[in-house]
Amino acid sequence: MQKQIILKNRPSGTPTHENFGVVQAPIGKPAKGEVLIRTLYISVDPYLRGRMNDTKSYIPPFKLNEVIKSGVVGQVTESQSDLFQKGDFVLGSLGWQEYSIAGEKSVRKIDPNLAPVSAYLSVLGMTGLTAYFGLLDIGKPKEGETVVVSGAAGAVGSIVGQIAKIKGARVVGIAGSDEKVKFLTDELGFDAAINYNSEDIGSSLQDACPDGIDVYFENVGGVIADSVFPLLNNFARIPVCGAISSYNNAEADIGPRVQTYLIKTSSLMQGFTVGNYTPRFSEGIKALAEWLTTGKLKYEETITEGFDNTIDAFLDLFKGANLGKALVKVAEIE
Amino acid sequence: MQKQIILKNRPSGTPTHENFGVVQAPIGKPAKGEVLIRTLYISVDPYLRGRMNDTKSYIPPFKLNEVIKSGVVGQVTESQSDLFQKGDFVLGSLGWQEYSIAGEKSVRKIDPNLAPVSAYLSVLGMTGLTAYFGLLDIGKPKEGETVVVSGAAGAVGSIVGQIAKIKGARVVGIAGSDEKVKFLTDELGFDAAINYNSEDIGSSLQDACPDGIDVYFENVGGVIADSVFPLLNNFARIPVCGAISSYNNAEADIGPRVQTYLIKTSSLMQGFTVGNYTPRFSEGIKALAEWLTTGKLKYEETITEGFDNTIDAFLDLFKGANLGKALVKVAEIE
Numbered sequence: 001m002q003k004q005i006i007l008k009n010r011p012s013g014t015p016t017h018e019n020f021g022v023v024q025a026p027i028g029k030p031a032k033g034e035v036l037i038r039t040l041y042i043s044v045d046p047y048l049r050g051r052m053n054d055t056k057s058y059i060p061p062f063k064l065n066e067v068i069k070s071g072v073v074g075q076v077t078e079s080q081s082d083l084f085q086k087g088d089f090v091l092g093s094l095g096w097q098e099y100s101i102a103g104e105k106s107v108r109k110i111d112p113n114l115a116p117v118s119a120y121l122s123v124l125g126m127t128g129l130t131a132y133f134g135l136l137d138i139g140k141p142k143e144g145e146t147v148v149v150s151g152a153a154g155a156v157g158s159i160v161g162q163i164a165k166i167k168g169a170r171v172v173g174i175a176g177s178d179e180k181v182k183f184l185t186d187e188l189g190f191d192a193a194i195n196y197n198s199e200d201i202g203s204s205l206q207d208a209c210p211d212g213i214d215v216y217f218e219n220v221g222g223v224i225a226d227s228v229f230p231l232l233n234n235f236a237r238i239p240v241c242g243a244i245s246s247y248n249n250a251e252a253d254i255g256p257r258v259q260t261y262l263i264k265t266s267s268l269m270q271g272f273t274v275g276n277y278t279p280r281f282s283e284g285i286k287a288l289a290e291w292l293t294t295g296k297l298k299y300e301e302t303i304t305e306g307f308d309n310t311i312d313a314f315l316d317l318f319k320g321a322n323l324g325k326a327l328v329k330v331a332e333i334e
Numbered sequence: 335m336q337k338q339i340i341l342k343n344r345p346s347g348t349p350t351h352e353n354f355g356v357v358q359a360p361i362g363k364p365a366k367g368e369v370l371i372r373t374l375y376i377s378v379d380p381y382l383r384g385r386m387n388d389t390k391s392y393i394p395p396f397k398l399n400e401v402i403k404s405g406v407v408g409q410v411t412e413s414q415s416d417l418f419q420k421g422d423f424v425l426g427s428l429g430w431q432e433y434s435i436a437g438e439k440s441v442r443k444i445d446p447n448l449a450p451v452s453a454y455l456s457v458l459g460m461t462g463l464t465a466y467f468g469l470l471d472i473g474k475p476k477e478g479e480t481v482v483v484s485g486a487a488g489a490v491g492s493i494v495g496q497i498a499k500i501k502g503a504r505v506v507g508i509a510g511s512d513e514k515v516k517f518l519t520d521e522l523g524f525d526a527a528i529n530y531n532s533e534d535i536g537s538s539l540q541d542a543c544p545d546g547i548d549v550y551f552e553n554v555g556g557v558i559a560d561s562v563f564p565l566l567n568n569f570a571r572i573p574v575c576g577a578i579s580s581y582n583n584a585e586a587d588i589g590p591r592v593q594t595y596l597i598k599t600s601s602l603m604q605g606f607t608v609g610n611y612t613p614r615f616s617e618g619i620k621a622l623a624e625w626l627t628t629g630k631l632k633y634e635e636t637i638t639e640g641f642d643n644t645i646d647a648f649l650d651l652f653k654g655a656n657l658g659k660a661l662v663k664v665a666e667i668e
Binding site for chain 2: 050056057058218221222225234240241242243246247252253254255256257258259260261262263264265266267268269270271272273276
């Protein structure tokens with residue numbers, strides 16, 4: 001038997017333990033063409049909050065009483081597929097459970113020699129690719145331009161800022177604690193960082209961006225985003241990746257309308273999800289891996305130990321507790 | 335002597351006659367390389383409201399006590415330039431006055447045989463080009479897609495909808511009176527039109543767009559725009575041309591934030607101004623003129639007679655009084 005986490009009922013506002021259930025289920029046996037996978041790492045991500053609502057989006061909502069799914073790295077413990085051997089490391093969209101049975105086409109092998117396997121859920125995974133394509137394909141930062149990133153110490157934001165630095169931009173991060181601000185400037189080489197919890201975001205942003213803002217990578221929304229719009233330069237670009245400040249709003253998310261700001265500066269806002277770039281993933285992984293191995297790109301992971309703490313790790317995302325990618329370590333590599 | 339209209343003080347909220355002054359000034363004589371132009375038509379446009387504020391935008395604010403400028407069509411009455419003869423029709427950005435002196439490089443000749451000269455301020459002028467580039471370069475409507483236009487009976491909107499029809503889209507217009515709705519469906523061939531003053535915009539829009547919205551051409555902003563966002567299809571495009579509902583707001587323009595809508599649908603919002611497309615104007619004029627001469631494109635003008643009514647014609651824009659392009663006819667062609 002193994003443990004699984006299901007969505008018991010849909011959160012209204014901020015999710016709590018009450019919304020989830022932990023159930024026991026048989027581990028099962030793989031059929032022909034399937035593998036049995038022992039979960040090593042589970043990715044907890046803000047976007048999963050959206051899937052807990054019963055509303056139309058780019059990805060269908062979770063069903064009640066079904067196991068929650070996200071990115072998982074695991075190790076094959078039994079293979080009924082010619083494509084995998086026992087001991088192989090794999091990546092897939094799998095359940096929040098200790099073991100998964102997966103079809104051979106639904107997971108892919110990852111190389112533990114290129115990077116620690118957890119990196120395939122962070123810098124070499126969806127969050128790294130989200131940063132890569134959102135910034136470069138939509139944000140298009142040019143040398144000397146000013147790039148502002150919100151959620152800057154998070155999984156996506158921390159990679160965005162570093163790629164923008166690689167491209168020669170001046171990078172300003174917005175984050176929620178002095179520890180994060182220090183991390184951004186001292187560890188990741190951001191030119192400036194702002195603690196929105198202790199500073200007046202409007203005036204700090206103006207001070208940090210004396211030449212205005214050319215690219216704003218949006219992870220947060222809300223009043224932080226509101227303070228960016230008046231500082232946009234002509235032809236500014238805003239990749240809209242996330243709006244974590246509003247994910248738990250039970251009420252409508254209200255603020256200044258953006259139309260006049262966009263008109264006055266001929267600026268662009270483009271919502272996106274990393275899935276739009278699936279045909280180009282190998283390009284992104286190649287670039288990220290190269291920056292990683294040449295030391296141009298650092299990544300941070302906040303790892304919560306133990307399957308039983310998975311729900312807490314998810315809930316912590318909305319408290320801004322994580323530095324870099326939030327992961328749950330379920331088991332040791334064998 | 336002639337009459338001129340100056341900006342006496344900056345409007346707070348909706349402009350009134352108090353904000354303008356009518357003064358007498360000498361007509362003057364053109365120097366070498368200049369022409370004297372008798373004003374025939376003055377273009378009154380919503381964007382001019384923005385220039386009456388003392389804020390940074392894509393175009394500098396009007397100065398106090400200076401003559402207001404906009405698009406003007408006139409006739410040369412005296413030429414000190416080899417490029418122009420008496421009687422030539424010209425287009426330029428000129429003052430709200432009965433006569434202008436202009437350098438030969440600052441105005442261009444227009445052909446009265448291709449279209450009535452007023453058309454160079456409407457369908458063949460800035461508003462036609464705004465519709466053309468905003469819709470085709472940003473909106474990119476495809477055959478069978480649903481295009482929604484706000485301010486649909488206005489100068490830009492009425493052209494946008496017709497170009498979208500030419501491109502094979504299903505076109506839904508939003509306007510402010512039953513007369514305008516009738517004009518859009520009966521005269522311009524829109525597939526549907528909504529009177530936002532008498533209908534519930536949210537449910538009417540949903541009824542009129544059973545397959546969702548692929549392109550929203552934004553002229554209005556405010557609650558009309560708010561009702562569009564929940565109906566966006568994946569990869570929708572929103573050319574942001576104007577936001578007339580907010581131009582006279584003394585208070586902040588507050589509404590639902592758009593980030594989550596953009597993320598869920600990977601939609602794009604792009605502010606623009608026709609000046610961005612200056613290098614491609616001849617392409618736009620050629621296409622518009624061809625559609626005009628082949629009867630594919632109709633245009634409407636609301637012409638106010640007499641220079642003394644210029645201010646009223648401008649103020650009427652914010653009452654939604656105009657059908658198509660609002661112009662002031664100052665003098666007859668000689």
